[in-house]
Amino acid sequence: MTQLTDRGTPLSSASAVDRGRAAALTASFLRGAIAAGLGLGALAVLLTTMWIASPYPDGGAGAALHVAAGLWLLAHGIELVRPETLSGVPAPLGVMPLLLVALPVWLVHRAARDTLEPEEGRPQLTALGAVSTVSCGYLLVGGAAVFYAAGGPLTAHPLRALLTLPVLTLLSATAGAWTASGRPLGPLPMWLPRGARTALARTRTRVALRSGAAGALLLTGGGALLAGVSLGWHSAPAHASFVQLAADWSGRFALLLLGLALVPNAAIWGAAYALGPGFVLDTGATVTPFGVLGSPALPSFPLLAAVPEGPGTPLNWAVAAVPAVVGPVIAWFTLRVAAPPFAVREEAWSARSTALGTALGGAACAVLTAFLAAMAGGPLGNGRLAAFGPVWWLTGAAALVWTVALGVPTALLLRAWRLRKRRAKDVRETGQMSRAERKARRRAEKEAGKAARRAGRRAGKKAATVVAPGVAEPALPPWWRAPLWWLGLRSGTGETAAACGQDAVPAAPGAAPWAGGGPETGDARTAHEAEGAGPDDEPYDFLAADAWHERGAREVRWAAFKEASGGLMADFPAAPPGPPRTDRTAAHPARTEAHPPRTDRTGIGNDQPRIDHTQEGAS
Secondary structure (H helix, E strand, O other): OHHHHHHHHHHHHHHHHHHHHHHHHHHHHHHHHHHHHHHHHHHHHHHHHHHHHOOOOOOOHHHHHHHHHHHHHHOOOOOEEEOOOOOOOOEEEOOOOHHHHHHHHHHHHHHHHHHOOOOOOOOOOOHHHHHHHHHHHHHHHHHHHHHHHOOOOOEEOHHHHHHHHHHHHHHHHHHHHHHHOOOOOOOOOOOOOHHHHHHHHOHHHHHHHHHHHHHHHHHHHHHHHHHHHHHHHOHHHHHHHHHHHOOOHHHHHHHHHHHHHOHHHHHHHHHHHHHOOOEEEEOOEEEEOOEEEOOOOOOOOOHHHHOOOOEOOHHHHHHHHHHHHHHHHHHHHHHHHHOOOOOOOOOOOOHHHHHHHHHHHHHHHHHHHHHHHHHHOOOOOOHHHHOOEOOHHHHHHHHHHHHHHHHHHHHHHHHHHHOOOOOHHHHHHHOOOOHHHHHHHHHHHHHHHHHHHHHHHHHHHHOOOEEEOOEEOOOOOHHHHHHHHHOOOOOOOOHHHHHOOOOOOOOOOOOOOOOOOOOOOOOHHHHHHHOOOOOOOOOOOOOOHHHHOOHHHHHHHHHHHHHHOOOOOOOOOOOOOOOOHHHHHHHOHHHHHHOOOOEOOOOOEOOOOOOOHHHHHHO
16 A cells, blocks of 8 residues: 555656646747737727727728738738729738837747746746747737738738748747847757858857947948938928828827838938948839939838939938948957957967958848848839839848958958067067966956955954054044045054154054954064065064154144044043053052952953053044
8 A cells, every 4th residue: 555655656746747837838828929919909009099089080990900910910021912902903012110020029039038937836948948839829829810910901911921920930039038048159059060060159250240230230320320311401391291191180190100110211221322222212213322213203201201312412422431431340340359459469360360250240241231121121012113122132232342342451450550569579578468468467466456455454453553662552443434434544554643744653562452352472573474474574663652642743643633533523632641551560569469460351451551541532
């Protein structure tokens, strides 16, 4: 009976673990579905509110919900189709607002990240399990949205949705799982080819990706600046288009939101214009810095009013300054690793490796720019509007030419400038240090500083400064040290006496500390060496007691203490010191022999030298 009971325990625990894992997988699946529902619901609420506020809606609430589902699919890069047109031929809609793409990406990323957060009483999922379950839940709602939008004014082709929707979902979920895992950078998975793993593990590849991303970001920012300046230059036509398209405030609000969602698209269009290829407004018109080729048929829209017109002028040619800056920026990011400042020639990359790394950074910038250009454009209809926006391969090729042609020479020139006359042999001969030696020296100085501070703290607790033979300067309590520190004074190091015009004097051998702890024992030189001093260091001379207790010296010290205390000291002068303790003890030797000194628990005898009133007032 006992054996049956013992055998049943592992089975019950195993079943509990399985149930916990099933619950974790279900919760992860629901997180993905909720993320999709939140994105879809946010657009549905926005469009329903606009439909309610619109005085003359074209359809009912069902039409508004269908449009919301279509816009949600468009945010995932799915090309939509307008079945109802004036010509009767369905027209494609492929220009997606890039700002709207951030909503589903952020929701999926957050769902995958929160799934991997540890929860009490529930087993932890793996990164692969979290990505799979979150993506499945999200794609389930996405498939339902594709079928729901099929009966509305904006429909999606099921095959294109099947190819596009899972890509964005898996990438966003993978990024969320990577974030939850601490953003590890290695090792690379074994299912990658060996050549790919070797190339990605190289420092040159990482530097190229970093510099390429910086170049693409700078190029996009420059394009946004150009688009904003052009829109301000053509503010009158833009305002006229805005007023013409929407007469009521609800329509103008919707038009304003659409314009804000298309701002990233305008930034990429401006970057393509600055690179040289420009962008196409239809199949027969292209806008470049050298002028407008063809006769574009522009639809009425405020952002399109910023498109330059007529032949190119020197003002239009000045936009070449944007890509001209990108190449040197990529070179600078590459040289941060290839040839850092104050590096010797033997530690830096070779000229060939530096040029190759800069060229790879330019290639990465070109790939990112081409990808953004492909996402920023697309068809707006049939016929002439079948092509609208930058041509991705021309934009990428122009970015490659600009970055490599300007980045590689700049990198080589900067490398030659930084490594001029900085060989390892020359560095040793001139007494300079290489990069590795500087790092080692800084590390040693840092450790030595820490050790010195620790030794100073230990010595400050034990040592006391002596102002007269046999009399120790009292160490200030902790609540009084902070004000003196702010005033530039310290306790226990002799700086208090230095502020009064006197020299600091160390503790005399055998003097008892004021804060307790027992009299010092052993030789004074041994204690001095134990605190970090060398055996050859000579002890300081003691200050004469007569010079310390003179009336003029006491008045000077009192005035200095009163000024440093900020008004905390009393106005009356210090009381004159009484006769030295040693004289009274010497006057009655019989009493000293008959009554030996008593010691308390701290080990300090009752006949220890007393602190005079001058020192008490000073402390």
